[in-house]
Amino acid sequence: MVLKTKQTNKLQKATLLIAEKVLATQNLNELFKAIHGIVNTLMPAKNFYIALYDKSKNIISFPYSADKDESIPESKPFGKGLTEYVLKTKKSLLATPSIFRQLIEDNVVELIGKPSIDWLGVPLGTEKDIIGVLAVQSYDNNLRYTKHHLKILEFVSTQIALAIQRKRDEEKLRLLSRAIQQNPASVIITDLNGTIEYVNPKFSEITGYSFQEAIGANPRILKSGKQPPKFYRNLWNTILSGKEWRGEFENRKKNGSLFWEYGHIAPVINEKGEITNFVAVKEDITERKKVEQLAQKRLQELAESRVALLNMLDDANQARTKAETAQQELENANKTLTQLNQQAQRTMRDLEATQHDLKLALDAAEESDRLKSEFLANTSHELRTPLNSIIGFLQLLRDKLYESPEEEQEFITNAIESSRQLLQKINDVLDIAKIQAEEIKVDPTNISVMDILDEILLLKHSVAREKNLILEYHLKNNQDFDIFIDRQKIKQIMQNLVSNAIKFTTEGRIDLFAQAYPKLGFGEIIVQDTGIGIPRGKQKNIFNAFVQGDGTSSRKFGGTGLGLSITKGLTELMGGTIQMESEGIGKGTRVRLTFPLEDLRKTK
Amino acid sequence: MIRALLIEDHLYNRSLLTTVLERKGGFSVIACEDYNQILTICQNDQVDMVLLDISLDNIYHQGQPVDGLEICKAIKSNPNDIPVILLSAHALPKDKNTFLKMCGAQEYITKPILDHDEFIQTIREVLKESL
Numbered sequence: 242m243v244l245k246t247k248q249t250n251k252l253q254k255a256t257l258l259i260a261e262k263v264l265a266t267q268n269l270n271e272l273f274k275a276i277h278g279i280v281n282t283l284m285p286a287k288n289f290y291i292a293l294y295d296k297s298k299n300i301i302s303f304p305y306s307a308d309k310d311e312s313i314p315e316s317k318p319f320g321k322g323l324t325e326y327v328l329k330t331k332k333s334l335l336a337t338p339s340i341f342r343q344l345i346e347d348n349v350v351e352l353i354g355k356p357s358i359d360w361l362g363v364p365l366g367t368e369k370d371i372i373g374v375l376a377v378q379s380y381d382n383n384l385r386y387t388k389h390h391l392k393i394l395e396f397v398s399t400q401i402a403l404a405i406q407r408k409r410d411e412e413k414l415r416l417l418s419r420a421i422q423q424n425p426a427s428v429i430i431t432d433l434n435g436t437i438e439y440v441n442p443k444f445s446e447i448t449g450y451s452f453q454e455a456i457g458a459n460p461r462i463l464k465s466g467k468q469p470p471k472f473y474r475n476l477w478n479t480i481l482s483g484k485e486w487r488g489e490f491e492n493r494k495k496n497g498s499l500f501w502e503y504g505h506i507a508p509v510i511n512e513k514g515e516i517t518n519f520v521a522v523k524e525d526i527t528e529r530k531k532v533e534q535l536a537q538k539r540l541q542e543l544a545e546s547r548v549a550l551l552n553m554l555d556d557a558n559q560a561r562t563k564a565e566t567a568q569q570e571l572e573n574a575n576k577t578l579t580q581l582n583q584q585a586q587r588t589m590r591d592l593e594a595t596q597h598d599l600k601l602a603l604d605a606a607e608e609s610d611r612l613k614s615e616f617l618a619n620t621s622h623e624l625r626t627p628l629n630s631i632i633g634f635l636q637l638l639r640d641k642l643y644e645s646p647e648e649e650q651e652f653i654t655n656a657i658e659s660s661r662q663l664l665q666k667i668n669d670v671l672d673i674a675k676i677q678a679e680e681i682k683v684d685p686t687n688i689s690v691m692d693i694l695d696e697i698l699l700l701k702h703s704v705a706r707e708k709n710l711i712l713e714y715h716l717k718n719n720q721d722f723d724i725f726i727d728r729q730k731i732k733q734i735m736q737n738l739v740s741n742a743i744k745f746t747t748e749g750r751i752d753l754f755a756q757a758y759p760k761l762g763f764g765e766i767i768v769q770d771t772g773i774g775i776p777r778g779k780q781k782n783i784f785n786a787f788v789q790g791d792g793t794s795s796r797k798f799g800g801t802g803l804g805l806s807i808t809k810g811l812t813e814l815m816g817g818t819i820q821m822e823s824e825g826i827g828k829g830t831r832v833r834l835t836f837p838l839e840d841l842r843k844t845k
Numbered sequence: 846m847i848r849a850l851l852i853e854d855h856l857y858n859r860s861l862l863t864t865v866l867e868r869k870g871g872f873s874v875i876a877c878e879d880y881n882q883i884l885t886i887c888q889n890d891q892v893d894m895v896l897l898d899i900s901l902d903n904i905y906h907q908g909q910p911v912d913g914l915e916i917c918k919a920i921k922s923n924p925n926d927i928p929v930i931l932l933s934a935h936a937l938p939k940d941k942n943t944f945l946k947m948c949g950a951q952e953y954i955t956k957p958i959l960d961h962d963e964f965i966q967t968i969r970e971v972l973k974e975s976l
Binding site: 618621622623625626627628629630631632633634636637640642655658659662 | 855857858860861862864865868869900933934935936937955956957958959961
């Protein structure tokens with residue numbers, strides 16, 4: 242009787258100890274080890290294992306085993322071992338050699354692993370929910386397990402199952418807590434009144450409000466006033482009715498700067514179905530917004546340039562109408578002439594001349610019509626090319642097809658760079674259109690060539706030095722002279738030519754030569770480089786804006802874009818000429834400009 | 846895996862198309878801008894199809910600049926011709942038929958490409974038809 246009481250005391254102490262170990266251990270594995278230690282104080286348990294059953298996958302895992310005589314796998318499918326038998330029957334089992342033989346004969350278990358002498362296993366958990374099996378076994382005739390041992394294990398099994406279950410819950414809870422703490426999105430939890438109870442570090446990183454500053458505050462500290470009250474009413478109505486709300490905010494950081502967020506806000510509902518809290522998960526989308534706004538702006542500019550081009554087409558149509566009217570008049574004149582034919586030999590000759598002139602006028606009108614259609618088609622081509630990469634990269638960003646944050650940045654940069662290219666093309670096209678419509682005003686005065694060259698050197702020498710290129714000018718006989726020209730336009734022309742020379746020269750020099758030819762009435766400026774030159778096949782078309790010699794081919798564009806044709810247009814507008822020469826690829830390039838020395842309109 | 850040869854001289858479009866073909870279509874992509882190399886790649890059956898821009902700025906043959914139509918004609922003059930898809934920003938209504946007739950390509954896609962999935966689908970259909 243005394244013995245029995247002693248035994249009971251010992252068992253009760255052991256169960257208390259197991260309960261304590263739930264708190265005293267760091268993880269499941271440590272808990273298993275502690276349980277093994279405790280069982281070892283109650284009975285010999287050298288060969289000991291714990292099996293857990295995963296119902297959903299129908300797998301048995303062995304997270305803890307101490308067995309010197311048999312290696313136990315980490316996990317295996319549900320089979321016909323003794324462990325599975327205990328799981329199935331939900332009853333503890335003492336398998337002595339004779340019982341084991343009987344079970345094999347009945348074909349309810351199979352021999353798995355090394356045969357033991359006695360095998361003792363108890364189910365862990367309640368009748369309803371068995372989570373696994375705890376088993377000890379002996380391979381030695383000196384150690385035989387009895388009903389007494391079975392009773393001991395049954396006594397402690399409930400507490401062990403409870404301990405394992407608690408530890409598992411605790412580990413799951415810790416994982417969830419870390420997931421929120423380290424989440425790449427900002428997470429805010431509030432109570433029902435909206436008072437903040439928790440924010441994660443990402444929230445502080447984005448908004449500038451520390452954890453201490455945020456707790457107890459209301460999320461309206463982020464309000465920027467950019468969203469109307471109706472927006473917030475709708476948000477509250479949605480989440481108070483138990484539904485999830487999604488949307489974009491423009492909010493204010495602690496330092497006052499604005500930023501864009503995309504957020505999900507959802508109620509947190511407890512087991513009774515009551516709302517206890519709200520949780521918001523938000524992502525900083527400021528960069529994406531910037532790209533969207535930029536693309537929007539570029540599209541608008543594109544639409545405006547389209548209107549300008551349509552106006553040009555109108556002009557061409559009017560020219561054609563005029564030509565048709567003129568032809569009508571010619572036909573009338575023809576009729577009259579036939580009546581007077583016999584007496585008007587000389588008039589006849591005049592008429593033929595007039596007819597010839599009109600034919601030329603009509604041809605010119607048709608040619609101008611054709612050039613303008615072609616200009617329109619090619620403008621469309623030029624603008625679509627960068628537009629393709631803008632739209633393309635924005636789609637890649639939308640579909641999140643990047644593989645790293647760096648690549649995401651690269652896609653954004655590519656879209657922005659392509660947008661810049663598009664804007665440059667639009668500006669160039671507008672310049673060309675203005676030049677062709679003769680809408681650009683020039684205001685020529687007498688200007689010193691040396692002044693112009695000094696200014697260009699000042700602007701460009703640092704760029705040239707960066708590429709280790711020599712940039713110099715040479716006045717013939719050191720003699721400065723005046724040319725009659727618009728100051729802004731000659732600067733634009735010279736800057737464009739010198740920039741091109743620097744761009745296409747990798748080593749050597751860029752020389753500017755100037756000389757006056759007073760008897761011929763013009764001054765000459767030459768830009769000469771030692772760069773890559775121009776292939777012979779391309780020299781003919783280098784100044785053309787889009788238009789090709791015969792107009793029937795696929796309309797290849799000049800490699801330097803529209804810059805050179807703007808230069809040519811401006812030069813000719815001021816009574817100048819421009820020519821480009823190169824011996825071919827690798828032989829350098831030489832551009833020759835001439836300008837009038839004085840006001841030609843005065844001398845006329 | 847479908848192997849595509851990409852001939853496109855605009856830096857950002859080349860990078861874009863390579864990414865779309867690889868990630869959306871699962872293709873392997875070779876990009877090339879050398880006339881002789883392009884023809885060698887096609888003759889040696891190193892690719893299953895060619896995606897070809899028309900307006901090219903930096904490809905030369907015997908010192909003369911060549912465009913995509915001339916490259917397409919050269920590819921098609923081989924006995925083992927492979928499908929060619931033209932990819933161009935020329936967008937007049939008549940352009941598609943004119944250019945297809947001029948060079949014998951299988952398909953013509955106008956830039957900007959608005960739907961990447963549809964773009965990949967078009968390429969797959971061309972390949973299916975030319976089997």
